[in-house]
Amino acid sequence: MQKSRAANTVVSAASFGLVVLTPIAASADETDAKQILLNMSDYMTSAQSFEFDYDASLDVVTTDAQVLGIASSGTILVNRPDKIHARRIGGFADLEMFYDGNAFTLVGNHAGLYTQLPVTGTIDGLIDELRGSHGMPLPAADLLIENPYEVLMSDVTDVKDMGVGVISGRMCDHLAFRTPDVDWQIWISQGETPYPCRFVITTHSIDQGPQYRVDIRDWREVEDISAEKFTFQNEGAAEMIALEDYQTKVGDLPGHYQMGDSE
Template identity: 50%
Template sequence: MQKMARNVKRFAATTLSVAAVALYAVAATLSAASADEADAKKLLKAMSDYVTAQKQISFNYDTNLEVVTKEHQKLLLASSGTIELDRPDKIRATRHGGFANVEMTFDGKTVTLFGKDANVYTQVDSPGSIDHLIDELRDKLHRPVPGADLLLPNVYDELMRDVTNVKDLGSGVIGGTECDHLAFRAKEVDWQFWIAQGDHPYPCRYVITAKKVDQGPQYSIQISDWKSGTDVSAADFGFKNATDAKQVDLKKLGDIDELPQHFAVGGSK
């Protein structure tokens, strides 16, 4: 009987020790996850604050837009361009792809969309800030600025809206620049950021995955030749019709978006 009691005590002690180790491991994992989440948010906030603080910015970009066919084949549409801005109310953006070669200029009062290949342009009065223009282009004119999320003054708040999961994935290298790699999950999309390490935490790559769309297509923008402040060359943000382009209504401007007109937009899952 005494031997049995000793065995029971030994078994109980062993079980409790294993349980304690398991609980410690779970606690350590949760603690590490919390630390990673806090670090990721801190890094994203630092990028947001840095970008917002820059009065002048210029960079080159490359985008990839995935399109899924009815047969579940993924097609990748690629384009490149440039962005120059002078806060609060001046911006120039170009995009050149297989279906579009367009330049947008905004001088604080008038936005001009210039289709270079067709040599036509349209102008819309939209006095206000760059932030106001971005909203107008997206919501009313349906001509979003590439990487517009990154140009808003409240980048962090906009990106963190509806986020349910945050991960710090360590380091990655984009275009030779070492970056912090962060991953986020929201209700409708997953998104990732690669942010340059150091005193100038600018965004190097931004990838969005549409979870609610069949096959989860992605949109990505990769940034290079980032410049800010005094490194940015002075730019003229007014439209100069140097090619005798014809002025037309916006509806007749033709393909100026990343998704060409003959691509039909389908439904979600």
């Protein structure tokens, strides 16, 4: 049987040494890998105000076991401890999030709809509230909390330092980790600003191993941020609806995607 073009591509790549299937040994021990991750965490915590652009891809698995990717791009602005503004634009949705320490607002710009939750506290508290109570994780949330190292290392059973990789022209330390439910990898920029350049989560507990991947670019620390950037101003006269209605009417998936066992 003739191989598909994709299969031939993988075979060709492997023949040139571009695909490594079994990492025999890491370039540094587990202690060094943990220290690299800790340095990134300390830097992220010390950066009180920062902004970056990102490209993300989320895999979905169909009922006939085909893996399909949904791509989006966006921008995240953080002002610790209690302010965040994020925007994510995909082929089917333009979503914007505002948090000013007192209220969280989620806006569907294409749909002309928004919902608002009273949440008082910090970014960490907001992330916990959205994830735990509403099943709504923020993009790259584990990288935005006050102490990324503590959360990322929770339940880790295996640590590997994979050496050096290059992401968007930047030299990065490549680390790989395993937990009972997921494998995750991170590429951390070398030098004085060890921010995460790429973060990949593979859910090996689900058939076909779907991935979530985020590439961070144009990282910048910022100063003198106006508080207005974090508060929703309804200039487009969007309609306010309840959260449960928003989750039904606005989302990242195109209309021809259906959840669960639907065909």
